[in-house]
Amino acid sequence: MSIDFNEIRELLNAISQADIAEFSLKSDQFELTVRKGLVSPSSETSPPPQPTPAQAPANTTSFAEESTPPPTTDKSEWEVITSPIVGTFYEAPAPGEPPFVKVGDHIQVHQTVCIVEAMKIMNEIESEVSGEVMEIAVENGEPVEFGQPLIRVKPD
Numbered sequence: 001m002s003i004d005f006n007e008i009r010e011l012l013n014a015i016s017q018a019d020i021a022e023f024s025l026k027s028d029q030f031e032l033t034v035r036k037g038l039v040s041p042s043s044e045t046s047p048p049p050q051p052t053p054a055q056a057p058a059n060t061t062s063f064a065e066e067s068t069p070p071p072t073t074d075k076s077e078w079e080v081i082t083s084p085i086v087g088t089f090y091e092a093p094a095p096g097e098p099p100f101v102k103v104g105d106h107i108q109v110h111q112t113v114c115i116v117e118a119m120k121i122m123n124e125i126e127s128e129v130s131g132e133v134m135e136i137a138v139e140n141g142e143p144v145e146f147g148q149p150l151i152r153v154k155p156d
Helices: 005-017 058-067
Strands: 022-026 031-035 079-082 087-090 112-118 121-126 131-136 149-155
Touching: 005 031, 112 149
Parallel strands: none
Antiparallel strands: 022 031, 079 149, 087 112, 112 121, 131 149
8 A cells, every 4th residue: 555645644634624533544564543632622722731840851941941931921812833744843954953943033934943754754844924933832852743733923
């Protein structure tokens, strides 16, 4: 069975609209498993809870400080850049390279903001909005689901 990236994208879109909790597809060349319901609706409007300092490695605390928006910001105006596919989030083009964007950066429409790797294919995710990056909702190397918020932007 041969399947291309566009067919996978169409399949994921159909699964996201269907009342299916889990879907698996296997062939000699690949295996695809999709599970829905791992991201709760409340996590789309608020950042995930941060571990306590006793639980968190030192760099996790600094990441939280960088990505935490000022308390006076109205989050209802933010635009959300979501993952178009299931895969692994990468903040930089390669290990050791600077990230595409950081909290506080100003981005433009069609600017690459991250990569989501799926089936060994590096998919550059471009912004559909220009504005200030207010929050990066996932950590580098973290698995992401279809439709999961990646980056929140305060539009111009």
